[in-house]
Amino acid sequence: MGFEIYNSLGKQKEAFRPIEAGKVRMYNCGPTVYGRAHIGNLRSFLFADLLRRWLEHLGYDVKQVMNITDVGHLVADEEEGEDKIEAQAKRSGTDPWKIARAHEAQFHEDLAALGVRKASVYPRATDHIEEMLEMIAALIEKGYAYEVDGNVYFDVSRFERYGKLSGNRVEDLDAGARIEVNEEKRHPADFALWKHDAAHLMKWDTRFGPDGFPGWHIECSAMARKHLGDHIDIHTGGEDNVFPHHECEIAQSESFSGGPFANYWMHAKFLQVDGGKMSKSLGNVYTVQDVVDHGYEPRALRFTLLRGHYRQPLNFTWGIMEDSKKALDGLDRLYEKLTAVAAGEGGATEAGAGAELVAKAREEFEAGMNDDLNVPRGLAAIFGLRGEVNEDRLGRDAAADALHFLDEVNDVLGVIRTEREAGEDDAEIDALIAARKQARADKNWAESDRIRDELDARGILVEDGAAGTTWRRK
RNA sequence: GGCGGCAUAGCCAAGUGGCUAAGGCGACGGAUUGCAAAUCCGUUAUUCCCCGGUUCGAGUCCGGGUGCCGCCUCCA
Structure with a gap:
């Protein structure tokens, strides 16, 4: 059985078939660098890392692009709400560019601590203004967008598939009546591609006039196109991105290119903390630093965030961190034990004994991961093997093979300690x-x-x- | 108001209508140990949020509740 992916577009599992044999073009929605990533953000990024690693394990050459949103998409539609980077800049009197760069550096540090592999490219929105303008101009030309006094909007009525991903119907969107009517727009659901505001700190002079800045959605369409082309294999993000962000991306990109944008859309469920949502008022918006301060290695957080299925809500508690630490300890011990047996210390007397147990574990792990990245299933296979190993059912050769298997597993999960680091004392x-x-x-x-x-x-x-x-x- | 998801043991978490409901952590009893730790053996869900339905048969399908989560406004 090959790799099956649950496609948000269509809501069902589908066999993964790349556009180009042996290659995968993947775009992951990345961070808005206005603050330090919290564990909820990290779950989504870790999911992207897991997907990339599994695809590589399957032998694909993966080009992975994760954007860095470093410009305020000041309220895409209305004037309330505030660009978070700008808000900080005004409060602290600091250059917004410096703030964005500092958070970006922190983001990379956090990912590195969690053992996340570097994406092929981390394009910044502010480095792709030209590409965005090019798309916007073409969309206007093709009649999918219109300009009103320095602002450019996408006309959702021109894109009949709008709502296909999220299941929303344009007619029902304003039923909540929370959106103030913007007189400039032809339809309340039309969204901004380019905005104009003299008060904005990060702004550009363009054919639409001075003091302009991009709408939120256009950056991803432009950067995906620049780095991966008009048609990509996989696009990921958190479940909150389904609407409006990804819905809008599809509208823009497909209207622009005339063809399909992404074949597979994958969304990670939100992380909950203590059974509810994370919130600053509850003080449970944790970062990698909080985890370290609680005495846990970053890899224990990595394990905690990866051990559940990505489409299942995951409830973070410090108790789960302790649980993870213990479970991980068991996997470390398994690795040590196998290393010893493979070197001829202990284990079954017959060198080849237990070979079938390793084969079975490998098969079950692969089957689990191929099933839409079902990590719990994969882990069960590894823990099953642990029992066999501890009962000394594996001989020297089988242990060597099992060790090789665990290395493969770790190449995907990246949580087991395979080498003992020397300490000063x-x-x-x-x-x-x-x-x-x-x-x-x-x-x-x-x-x-x-x-x-x-x-x-x-x-x-x-x-x-x-x-x-x-x-x-x- | 509209769209969508989830609900399985003390905790975390798999589960494709059909043999005895994976696995992890914890707990309890035993083996082992100078005592521990690690490891092993055994026990720990007659039942899958509630009610009703479909079916020979449902945790798994359908309808209705309840609770939680996401989106419709920046948010992984």
């Missing part, structure tokens, strides 16, 4: 372990336990196995 700890060994030989349990407690206080866990004493950092 390793020698010191080894000396204490040696002293304890002597105490134990002398049956001086009091001293032995004292040393163990001392190490425990330093975060070192001592384990007396059949083959001798080992230690690990907690």
Whole structure:
């Protein structure tokens, strides 16, 4: 069975077929750099990373583009609400460009901490003003957009498929009556491609006049086109992007090119915290820093955010972080155990014993991941293998193969610790372990336990196995 | 008001109408250990939010509730 993707466009699983054999062109909606990414944002980016890694595992050459939104899409339609980058700039008296660049750098640091692979390109909206203007001009020319006094709007009535992705009907959109009528627009659902406002700090002089800036949706259409072409394979984002953002992207891009935009649309569900939504007032909008401050490695957050299915709501709590840490510890131990067995220490006597168990685990993992990135299924296969390994059902050769399998798994999930990093006080700890060994030989349990407690206080866990004493950092 | 999603054990979480409802964490009992840790064995959902329906058969399909989440306004 090949890779099946749940396509938001059509709402069903479909076999993945690339436009060009062996290649995948993927666009991931990235961050708006007005603040530090929180764990909810990170879930979406980690999902994109997982998808990219799985596609690569399947042998595809993936071109991955993730945009950096560094310009305010000041309220696309109305004048209330405020451009978040500009708001900060005005408050602090700082150049908005500097603010955006600082957040962008922070974003890359956070992703690196989580082991996210670098996308092929991270295009910035502000570096693609020309490309956006080119599309806007063409849309006006083709009659899909109209200009009114320096503002340009997309005419949704000209695009009959508008609503196809989200299921919204244009007639029902203003039923809530929350949108103030903008007299300039022909239809309330028309959205801005280009706006005009002299008060805006980040602005450009164009054929539409001075003091202009882009609407929110056009940047993604323009950047996807610039870096991936008019027709791409996969487009991802958070579930909140379905409407209006992605709906508008489809309208713009397809009206512009005359052909299909993205074949597969994938959306990650929102992350909840403590059973509800994250909110600043509840103080539960966490970042990578908060996770580290709570004593967890970033990879534990990576595991927490990847262990559930991306289309299932995920509830973040500190209890789950602890759960993840323990589960991850078990996978680290599995890797260590396999390394030992593959080197001839322990395991089944027959070298080839258990080969079928490894094959079965590999098969189940692949089947799970091929099923729309069903990580829980994939993990179950790995934990199943762990039981077999700990029961010494695998011989030396099978262990070597299992190790190879775990490396493959890790190439996709990126959460298992495969190498023990050296610490500065390793020698010191080894000396204490040696002293304890002597105490134990002398049956001086009091001293032995004292040393163990001392190490425990330093975060070192001592384990007396059949083959001798080992230690690990907690 | 409109559009869409979710609801499975103490917690997290799979589950394609049909054998005994995956897996993880936790808990309890046992083995092992100088004591621990790790590991192993066993126990931990007669039942899948509630009500009704379709079916020989439903956690899985349909209808109605309830709760939570997303979108319709910037937001992963």
